[in-house]
Amino acid sequence: MGGVLEKGVWYKVIQVGANSPHIWGENDLMVKDRKFILFMILPTFLFISVVTFVPAIRSIFMAFQDYNMYYLTKKFIGFKNFADAFCDPIFVQALKNTAKWVLVSLSLQFVLGFSLALLLRKPFKGRGIYTALVFYPWAVSGFVIGLQWRWMFHGSAGVINDLLLKIGIIKEKIAFLSDPHYALYSAIVANIWYGIPFFAIMLLAALQSVPQELYEAARIDGANAFKQFVRITIPYVKPVIINTTLIRFIWIVNFPDIIFSMTNGGPAGSSHILSTLLISKVYNEYNYGVASAIGVVIMLILVTYAYFYLRFSKTEGGF
């Protein structure tokens, strides 16, 4: 290790860091160990700063600048980007859609994922292969999932229309993705399908960690299956339920992929959520200022949310 630490800028940084009382406080580690720890974590600091934190600060600045790729003025214009964003009816629509997108997807992902976990709880022949198959959506990108569902929801040649006609639920074909009433909900269906494995995996692991003795004791006391579920299973897995749901909230807000490839916000912006709106401001309008303003709005929502999440999960014994 000595050789690596003895040279260059790294050495300077590590040298100064190892002797700084601000970092170490009451810690009674030897300087040698301090150097080792800094050597181990500095690359991570470097990467997350350059890739996340510096761009994040930069984009907060850009949100107050006239940053359009067509005419690079970069003038500071106060809150004009925010005003532009908020006055756009599509933004308001996207805000409402984000709420629908998150709440409907999250609740159904949870209910279906929990049901699947309960079904998988007791071992059966071939469970290993079954779970590998049923969990596969997890490995696929949201973008590709969106393409698959876009083809399945196709207005004339789509298989979903064909199946619904055969079962008799609908009388004539529906143009799911070009009808503003259906576009967002079609994407939500795909998103629910995509998110079931995550909940099933996490909750299955939690269910399997419930000590079996508890159930045996309950059975001896004459508690039926329903009572066992409410009194033992639910309280035992409650921390995992809370944690996974809260974390999943962040992921779904930050998940433009499916909508991007299924509808790209259309028709006429009716299925945009905040994150897809941001992407279309960048890709289609090159309006980085307004895009950054929308990004700041998303970050504000999520940072506020994360603050309460972290406080809450501390009291509930979180991750």
Next chain:
Amino acid sequence: MKRLLLIIRVLALGAFLMCALFPLYWTLVTSLKGQTEMYTYPITYWPKEITFENYRYLLRSLNFTRYTSNSIFVSLFSSLAALIVASFSGYVLARKQFSANKVLFFLLFMTQIIPGFILMSSIYVMFAPVGFTDSLFVLIFLYTGIMVPFSSIMMKGFFERIPESIEEAALIDGCKKLQMLFKVVFPVTAPGLAATFCFAFVNCWNELFLAIMLLNSESKKTIPVGLNSFVGKADIDWGAMAAGVMIALLPAMLIFAFAQKYIVQGLTQGAVKE
């Protein structure tokens, strides 16, 4: 009563499996259909005539072989780099001697709230003036940075399972700390390292938005970017699209099937107290 419950359970499990597999099945069927059969009514649920013309078209006329090798190149090196960086910081997080661990963990958590696509315009503005666009190496750098935080948290979980006594034994034998890591700790965590690598690989393989932003030339595109340039066209060739989707998702699926057991372990041990 017991029998009824069993029947319900089997039916429900069957329904879940069918719903999960149907999109995959449908994409496969579509990719094997000829151009005429694609849009004929009534819809056929198995191709009347299996043809590989979609795959042939994709690999010959479009640059799909190029996209695939680009994707492999980028994903391989970014996940390797992320693994090395993350296993270092994951180790520090797991051994709780470092008093600033809480700060580090908080910063890693914050990166998960601010995803790459929100920052893509500022990343572009930072990188473009220096000429850092349209380069696979820049993409590797960015993907590494994006994958480091989650990989660190995953590796932390795996390192926590190793008893500290084996490290002490190695140190007494005269190993230096970094030597001890490579000779003792990493070999013992091999399954964890493999799982984290696979997880990062699949995520890089799937990434779309930064790649669209940064890659322009045909020869640099990755698979998702290539597929996306398809979608932009007014008249989508769904046969070729389905074939492209199959090529995009099969490697990811195979890697996950192989590493699933360990990835699940890595993800759940933080959440589930044993």
